[in-house]
Amino acid sequence: MTKPESFILTTDYATLKNDDQGTLTVIVPASLSVTASNTTVFSSTAPIGSAGAPMRVSLSVTGLPVDNSLIADTMEIVGEGTLSGSPQNWTIRAVCYRSSATNVSLRATIYNPDGATLILGNPQITISAKINTFLPPF
Amino acid sequence: MPASVADAKQMLFTSDYPSDKVVYLNEFSIVVPVTASDSHVIAHGLSFTPVVAMVWSPNSDFSVSYTTADTAYNESVSGGLPTGMFFEALSDGTNIEILLFNNTGGPQTVYFRLFAFMPSNVNVDTPFTANAADDFIFNTDYNYTKLYLNGRADTTTTTTINHGLGYIPQVALWNENAGTFSIQFIATYDPSNGTVGAQITDQDLNILPFATPDFSHYRIYIDD
Numbered sequence: 001m002t003k004p005e006s007f008i009l010t011t012d013y014a015t016l017k018n019d020d021q022g023t024l025t026v027i028v029p030a031s032l033s034v035t036a037s038n039t040t041v042f043s044s045t046a047p048i049g050s051a052g053a054p055m056r057v058s059l060s061v062t063g064l065p066v067d068n069s070l071i072a073d074t075m076e077i078v079g080e081g082t083l084s085g086s087p088q089n090w091t092i093r094a095v096c097y098r099s100s101a102t103n104v105s106l107r108a109t110i111y112n113p114d115g116a117t118l119i120l121g122n123p124q125i126t127i128s129a130k131i132n133t134f135l136p137p138f
Numbered sequence: 139m140p141a142s143v144a145d146a147k148q149m150l151f152t153s154d155y156p157s158d159k160v161v162y163l164n165e166f167s168i169v170v171p172v173t174a175s176d177s178h179v180i181a182h183g184l185s186f187t188p189v190v191a192m193v194w195s196p197n198s199d200f201s202v203s204y205t206t207a208d209t210a211y212n213e214s215v216s217g218g219l220p221t222g223m224f225f226e227a228l229s230d231g232t233n234i235e236i237l238l239f240n241n242t243g244g245p246q247t248v249y250f251r252l253f254a255f256m257p258s259n260v261n262v263d264t265p266f267t268a269n270a271a272d273d274f275i276f277n278t279d280y281n282y283t284k285l286y287l288n289g290r291a292d293t294t295t296t297t298t299i300n301h302g303l304g305y306i307p308q309v310a311l312w313n314e315n316a317g318t319f320s321i322q323f324i325a326t327y328d329p330s331n332g333t334v335g336a337q338i339t340d341q342d343l344n345i346l347p348f349a350t351p352d353f354s355h356y357r358i359y360i361d362d
Contacts, residue, residue, distance in 0.1 A: 012266040013159035014253070017280040018361055052200030054193045054251075056308050058338055061327055070325035071311050071336040071343075073205050078328040101201035132308050132361070135280070136193070136200075137160050137253055 014137040021132045022048035024106035028092060028125040034112040043107040049133030051101035056132045059094055063125040073097070075127070081120040090120050096129045104131055155284035155360055161264050162188050162254035164234075167198070169245050170223065176238040180252075182229065185262055187319055188254035189312040189355050190234055192227040195249045205323065227252065229319045257312075257319075257355050258288040283308070286360040290314070291345050293354050299343040301358050308359040309343060311336050314352055322354070 026042040034040045049055070057073035064077070077092040092110050099105035106129045112118040162182055170176075182188060195203040204221070222242035228235045234254075240246055256264065286307065291297040293313070301307060311322035325335025336354065337344040345354050 012268060013161060014163060014268040015160060016158045016283045018283060021362075052193070052195070052203060052251075054191065054253075055205055056310060057205075058306065058309065059325070064327070065329045066333075068327050068333060069306060069338050070327065070333070071309050071338055072323055072325035074324040076324065076326045078326060078330070080330070097205070098201075098203045101199070130306065134283070136251060137163060138165050138251055 016054075016137060017135040019053045019133040019135050020049035021130075022046055022104065023128055023130055024048075024096070024104065025126060025128045026094070026106055026108045028108060028110075028122065028127070030122060030124040032110065032120045032122055034090075034110050034118045034120070036112060036115045036117060039109050039111045041107060041109050043105055045099055045103050045105040047102045048104040048131055049098075050135060052136055053098070053133035054136055055096070055098070055104065055134075057096045058130045059096065060128045060130070061125060062128075063123050069130075073129075077125065077127075079120065079122060081118055081122070083114055083118050084116045088114070088118060090118060092125070092127075094127045094129075096131060104133075155286055157282040157284060158255060160253045160267055161256050162190070162252065163267055164252040165250070167247055167249045170238050170240045170248050171245050172240050172243065174239050174241070178236045178238060180234045180236075181232060182234050182254070184254075184264060186256065186260040186264075187229055187231050187317065188234075189257050189310075189319055189321070189357075190227045190229045190252055190254040191310070191321060192225070192236070193251045194225050196221070196223075196246065198249055200249065200251070205321075223248065225250075226320060226323075229254070230317055255357070257290065258357075259290045259355075281361075284360045285357060287356070287358040289356055291354045291356060293345060293347055293352065295347060297345045297354075299345070299356065299358070300341060301343060302341055303360065303362075305340050305362050306338050308361050309336070309338055310357045310359075311345075312355040314355060316352065319355065 024044045026044045059075040060069040073096045075094045094108040224239035226237045
């Protein structure tokens with residue numbers, strides 16, 4: 001039912017229509033090491049929503065001292081590990097995006113730009129993305 | 139309160155919550171040169187500063203697409219998506235400015251879709267964006283987004299907005315800094331130094347103090 005002839009309820013402004021929803025999760029294992037000048041990637045992909053559908057995303061992290069759900073499609077999780085025996089900060093960057101016409105992906109990366117192995121010394125960290133998609137108002 | 143349906147013979151449309159009203163729409167493509175400092179400026183023609191959402195894609199059909207700025211333009215720097223590009227939309231009282239970053243080594247055709255809402259602290263007449271009477275806009279095939287709470291919060295201190303829904307609702311958030319608006323796209327969780335961003339729970343939206351924005355514009359939906 002797309003256009004009944006006698007149904008006259010209209011609006012003067014375009015609006016958003018809920019399309020689909022889903023959750024993606026990646027797990028960063030405990031005691032992770034990232035070799036020199038390398039990026040470690042964890043990703044999860046699932047069919048969510050229509051092609052080109054805009055998204056709203058909230059990202060959640062569990063396993064660290066405080067569980068958090070944050071309004072963002074990019075999350076940086078910051079901690080301190082060791083590099084060649086000295087303290088070294090690390091960042092896990094989690095990003096949610098539409099990776100194909102049918103799929104949405106959550107991708108977490110840890111980049112080590114240095115010339116020695118980065119030891120995160122982390123607990124197991126679970127990152128989840130709550131995704132809502134919309135039919136685009138175009 | 140929901141309307142009475144005691145007499146079901148009377149056809150009645152009612153809503154306890156407004157649906158989103160998109161006050162600005164734009165779809166276009168540009169060729170983005172290799173750059174880390176350019177911008178593309180569009181006059182929005184509105185009498186107020188809108189809160190703008192953006193989707194961009196390297197494909198005209200948006201089969202692969204990214205929201206406002208959900209990619210680090212240079213993975214080797216910060217660990218993000220290997221697109222080599224990054225775009226962010228800013229708005230003020232006159233223009234929408236798209237910040238352009240292209241680190242791919244060559245010009246790239248990029249497709250953009252922009253849509254915007256009126257902030258909660260503005261109440262003015264504005265041009266229609268869907269005024270063809272033959273267009274069937276409200277259609278029972280669709281589940282329209284339903285706005286539950288919206289407002290403008292001071293971000294110099296932690297602000298808690300109680301929604302009390304008992305589940306984590308959809309939320310959209312924009313930062314306002316010296317009159318320029320940008321969508322909230324990134325949050326930092328640092329157990330040692332505190333979280334930067336906005337937390338959502340099944341009861342509250344907690345907008346934490348930001349480094350630079352003066353205010354946050356929030357839209358909490360009853361949709362989960």
